[in-house]
Amino acid sequence: MEQRLANAWRMTVNEKKFIETALLSDLRIDGRRPFDYRNLTIRFGREDGSSEVQLGQTHVMGFVTSQLVQPYRDRPNEGTLAIYTELSPMADPSFEAGRPAESAVELGRIIDRGLRESRAVDTESLCVVAGKWVWSLRIDLHILDNGGNLVDAANIAALASLLTFRRPECTLGGEDGQEVIIHAPEAREALPLTVHHLPIAITFAFIGDENTVVIDPSHFEEAVMGGRMTATLNANGDICAVQKAGGEGVIQSVIMQCLRIASVKAVDITRKIEDAVKSNNTERALRKIKRHPPSAVVDVIKAGQKGADNLLEENMEKPKQEIEDTIVSQSDDMDIETRSSNQNESKPRIDKNTSFIGGPSSWDPYSKGVNVDELKASLASRVAALPSEKMDTAPPVEPRVTVTDPPLTSTNAAPSSEENTGAGQQTNKEKTLKDAVKPKHKRKKKT
Amino acid sequence: MESKPSNSLSSLIDQQVFPGDVVLDLSKMANQTIKLGSGLRQEGDAISVMKAGKLRFAKPNKYWVESSHKRYVPCAGDTVLGIVVDSKADNFLVDIKSPTIAFLPVLAFEGGTRRNIPKFEVGTLLYARVVKANTGMNPELACMDASGKAAEFGPLKDGYMFESSTGLSRMLLNSPTCPLLETLGKKLAFEIAVGLNGRVWVNATSPSIIILVANSIMKSESLSPVQQKIMVDNLLQRVQ
Structure with missing residues (x-):
């Protein structure tokens, strides 16, 4: 008991009185006006679906993870969304480890209500096999520092991490066509969630005898306030949830005023979140391109076309993974081309590659130790063998060729048709290529 | 390893010391009456350090270790x-x-x-x-x-109390007066009480002065004396 007395954070009479008197002249202890929001910073982690939000002193980390589960019986074609809050004693000594406190439960509930019951996240798009497999999303919110107004900060963290989260693409396959194949993000670009709108929580505190309204209360103001109200709105001004649990009663006109202010702030915060997410997305794209310079593809494929069977096959085994990554990072146009090749019985791959290459590069790492002339000679004598060998050298596109399901996102599907014309003029190696594809095709499906 | 200081007191004063360092050897000292402040401990003739920080000395015979914490370790006389x-x-x-x-x-x-x-x-x-x-x-x-x-x-009646680190409150108590309080004091009238345990109380006639003083003190945690002066000057210009 003694220990707890010393650890608890407490407030003096002086502070309480000062906060109230200063508010009478529209001043707050951190220098804000009653309707000023604190400084908001949103950062993202390296992994998709992680975010860190700092609202003044308050510091919250959000993390989204997904898992394939069986859906609930009454909603066989909807994914699930669950929110877990973690309030560690490090953030505030008044939080107890273990059993969640009342405040932790309320925090989770408010965010849950705002996000789930306003159907911000499209749960139906999380369905893989109706009644059997759906994605279950889990949002973990870790409170790292409590500087007041945890609800708003945690809500922003949840939204930011949902917006950057990507779930792995999965398709049906296997012998009976019922097996779910989860594709690694390296093989297929992971899919972002469908988020219809952003419900932003805005908290107001009512302080003092006159129930002065302040937005975004700090830790100190929370200790003094007589009541609190959280309104969850989106940028269009739709009210998704209002939470007013106990405390001082508030008259209707004040609530209406709060909602008007909240709708303005919601637009502000929505813009901030979207800007942060956008810059994170471009950064993410840049990061991928940097990691795998596109010249690697050119060289490797060229080497493949020149090479002799045995030697090259050995060499190509190693860089296979590398090429795969690179090609994935080549952004969508590569994607489209492979899709079109799918429609054309996968014949145009090699030509596509050659056209993609442009000018030949003089640097060729894989035929270094080999007499090039000799290779060419042997190459000429084995024209028949060449295409199948090219298959081996260009495996990166191969997993895409196996796509049998319609593409899940409309963005990929749309441009594929216009790409068809380009694919049409591909040359005549189809027979051998097709033969080469088939065994691979089967092998992939089994895995 | 820290070599046993052959009474090289002057070299260690105002230097960073770490737990376990022996800073004084009583047997080699002429005047053996010394006063130990926080962070120092006597083990026989050796005075060793218990926390990381700067070793300070005040005439005639006071020694202590200064560091900045959120927590306060009580020490008699503070x-x-x-x-x-x-x-x-x-x-x-x-x-x-x-x-x-x-x-x-x-x-x-x-x-x-x-x-x-x-x-x-x-x-x-x-x-x-x-x-x-x-x-x-x-x-x-x-x-x-x-x-x-x-x-x-x-x-203490009225006013506003806020928390700082122990290092910051020590800086406020320094003599000569730290540039922050000096600059503020030239323009504004306020009362201040600083506890070595990292608590500061400010009182003035109007709440706006209290808020200004409190916030400038809280912001000065990591600022050098010159930066403090610049910050306060900017603040005062904006207010007036």
Whole structure:
């Protein structure tokens, strides 16, 4: 008991009185006006679906993870969304480890209500096999520092991490066509969630005898306030949830005023979140391109076309993974081309590659130790063998060729048709290529 | 390893020291009466360091280690700001940000007798002095100086109290006065009480002055003296 007395954070009479008197002249202890929001910073982690939000002193980390589960019986074609809050004693000594406190439960509930019951996240798009497999999303919110107004900060963290989260693409396959194949993000670009709108929580505190309204209360103001109200709105001004649990009663006109202010702030915060997410997305794209310079593809494929069977096959085994990554990072146009090749019985791959290459590069790492002339000679004598060998050298596109399901996102599907014309003029190696594809095709499906 | 200082006192003073360092050797000192402040411990003839920080020396014979923390480790003689948590028959329980709660005997006031025990409600802010700080015991406070006078100690009315690190509060108490308070004091009239336990109380006639002073102090945590001066000048210009 003694220990707890010393650890608890407490407030003096002086502070309480000062906060109230200063508010009478529209001043707050951190220098804000009653309707000023604190400084908001949103950062993202390296992994998709992680975010860190700092609202003044308050510091919250959000993390989204997904898992394939069986859906609930009454909603066989909807994914699930669950929110877990973690309030560690490090953030505030008044939080107890273990059993969640009342405040932790309320925090989770408010965010849950705002996000789930306003159907911000499209749960139906999380369905893989109706009644059997759906994605279950889990949002973990870790409170790292409590500087007041945890609800708003945690809500922003949840939204930011949902917006950057990507779930792995999965398709049906296997012998009976019922097996779910989860594709690694390296093989297929992971899919972002469908988020219809952003419900932003805005908290107001009512302080003092006159129930002065302040937005975004700090830790100190929370200790003094007589009541609190959280309104969850989106940028269009739709009210998704209002939470007013106990405390001082508030008259209707004040609530209406709060909602008007909240709708303005919601637009502000929505813009901030979207800007942060956008810059994170471009950064993410840049990061991928940097990691795998596109010249690697050119060289490797060229080497493949020149090479002799045995030697090259050995060499190509190693860089296979590398090429795969690179090609994935080549952004969508590569994607489209492979899709079109799918429609054309996968014949145009090699030509596509050659056209993609442009000018030949003089640097060729894989035929270094080999007499090039000799290779060419042997190459000429084995024209028949060449295409199948090219298959081996260009495996990166191969997993895409196996796509049998319609593409899940409309963005990929749309441009594929216009790409068809380009694919049409591909040359005549189809027979051998097709033969080469088939065994691979089967092998992939089994895995 | 730290070589045994051959009484190279001057070299270690104002230097960073670390737990375990032996900073003084009593057997080699002419004047063996010294006063140890926080962070120092006597083991036989050796004075060793218990926490990381800067070793300080004040004439004639005071030594202590200075560092910046959120927590406060009580040390006899420090002036602190405490919050009354509870009152018992013999003691007020006062929170001074130390690991254990401090006791303030009800008689430790100027002219304190059983008849005139002051009444403090929970949450009263007190300016007090640490009298005893022994390990394993709750620290003991007093609201009078060594000679039994009230000497500014006692409850603080109104104003605003905020928390800082112990390093910041030490900086505010430094003499010569730190540039921050000096610049502020030239333009504004305010009252300030600084506790070594990292609590600062500010009072002025208008709330806006209090807020300005409090925020500029909180912001100056990591600023150099010159930067402090620039910041305060900017602030004052904007306000006026």
